[in-house]
Amino acid sequence: MNGDLHVALPDGAQPLRFEAIENDSIQRxxxxxxxHLGAEIAFVGRYIDGDRRELMYVDTELDLPMGPGFSEPREESFCWHILEGRLPELIRDAADHEFAKALPITEMLPVGCHLNVPLRLSNGEVFGSFCCLSRTADRSVSERDMDVLRAFGKLAGEMIETSLVRDEEANRLDRKICDVIAEGGISTYQQPIHDLSSLRVVGVESLSRFEDADRRSPEKWFEEAKSVGRGLELELAAIKSALDADSLAGSEAYISVNASPETVMSGEIARLLRHYSGRKVVIELTEHEQVSDFAALRDALAEIRQHARIAVDDVGAGYAGLRYLVDLAPDLLKLDMSLTREIHTDLARQAMAKAIVHFAKAIGADVIAEGIENAQELEMLKEIGVSYGQGYYFSKPIPAGDIPAYFAVHGHNAVAAS
Structure with missing residues (x-):
């Protein structure tokens, strides 16, 4: 914990505020x-901007003129002079100390009894102070009371340091994600989607890749972006990257891009798609948390349908349940790979897939199987009535720039190889 906590962010990026601390715990x-000490006021203060002291947390039943966020020159506080050794940590009566009597706060509040300990981080750095005081003197306060103050102060300091570490990590993530967005650090890969009967290519699913793809999954990036409030920005950057990389213009094939319900409900996707008119686009709805407002999601999808078809991912697993499918009426249902794997040997998977195919036909949708890895799975899916599929049996995700060549070999009405 040192100056590194003050992270310089890219232009336009807002630093995270020091609000991750468990406020209620410190207030308690x-x-x-x-x-315990019978004091009128207790507070945690921190030193900021080199020469000021700011109140972070205050507990009192008094109607004080200052509260959390109040700051003053540190030289005007008891805390700073106690830290510097000009005043003792235990002051039973401020009137006993000429230096204390000269401080403006002594008469203004006034200050009588004052107990204070510095808040030090594990590396010895002074973060601020932990203080209890009353407006009147109290000569009964003892060193044992000071020990109580030190113990509580140590606990508060440990909680603050834990939150500082958390904030430091969050600011690091925030800066990294802002840099990726600003510098176009998202690469687009595409996995071909085939018609299971003719085996021709009908489309691609676009997938985001980052510079550390050999060490971490893309999902980790999106999770981290969401954790620091950049989820929407990163998703939109990934969608724009995918649409910009689309090399299928002029073909009969479509491009599918992933979006979370939160991003769909932001309205930004519909606005973005207006700039890509004439493209055959599918918005693939991914969901890893329960949707709380189906009405808002339906309304947002209705606007997107003017520009793209709608697919629902992970059907048969996760949160893509019956209400999800009934309320959203998607054009495409993507059979989760947990149902596709070894489906030729598993009657339960076959029964579930048949039910999904039957449901899809009833609402006028098509089914796409994900994760097809061998010919046996392919044949069973065809027998069940699944129309389309993707997976390593056909191709792993490949750079978007290599898709025209793939279509030249596998596609009907394919774009020319580049």
């Missing part, structure tokens, strides 16, 4: 300390 610590 202050209240317990104040109650």
């Amino acid at each position: 610590i202050l209240k317990a300390t104040r109650t």
Whole structure:
């Protein structure tokens, strides 16, 4: 914990605020300390901007003119002079100390009894102070009371340091994600989607790849972006990257791009698609959390349908349940790979797939099987009535620039190889 906590972010990026600390827990610590010592005020302060002291947390029943966020020159506070050794940590009566009497706060509040300990981080750095005080003197306060203050202060300091570490990591992630977005650090790969009867290519699913793809999954990037409030921005950047990389213009094939319900409901996808008119686009709805507002999602999808078809991912697994499918009425259902794998040997998987195919026909949708890895799975899926599929049996995801050559070999009405 040092100056590295103040992370310089790219232009336009807003730093995360120091609000990750468990406010309630620290407030409870202050209240317990104040109650135990019989004090009127307890607070945690921190040193900021080199020469100021700011109140972070305050517990009191008094109507004070200052509260959390109040800051003042550190030289005007008891805390700073206690840290510098000009005043003792235990002051039973401020009137006993000429230096204390000269401080403006002593008369203004006024200050009588004052107990204070520095808040130090594990590396010895002073973060701020932990303090209890009353407006009147109290000569009964003892060193044992100071020990109580030190114990509670140590606990509060440990919680603050844990939150500082968390904030430092969040700011690092935020800067990294902002850099990727600003510098176009998203590569687009595409996995071909085949008609299972003719084996011709009918489309591609676009997948995002990052510079550390050999060490971490793309999902990790999107999870981290969401954790620091950049989920929408990163998803939209990935969608734009996929649409910009589309080399299928002029063919009968479509390009499918992934989007979460949150991004769909933002309205940004519909606005983005207006710039790609004439493209055959599918918005593939991915979901790893329960959707809380189906009405809002339906309304947002209705606007997107003016520009693209809708697919639902992970059907048969996760949160893509019956209500999801009934309410959203997708054009395409993507059979989750957990059902595709070894489907030729598993009667339960076959029964589930047949039910999904039957449901799809009833609502006028087509089924795409994900994760096809061998000919036996392919034949069973065809027998069940699945229309389309993708997986390593056909091709792993490949760079978008290599798709025209793939279509030249496998596609009907294919684009010319480049």
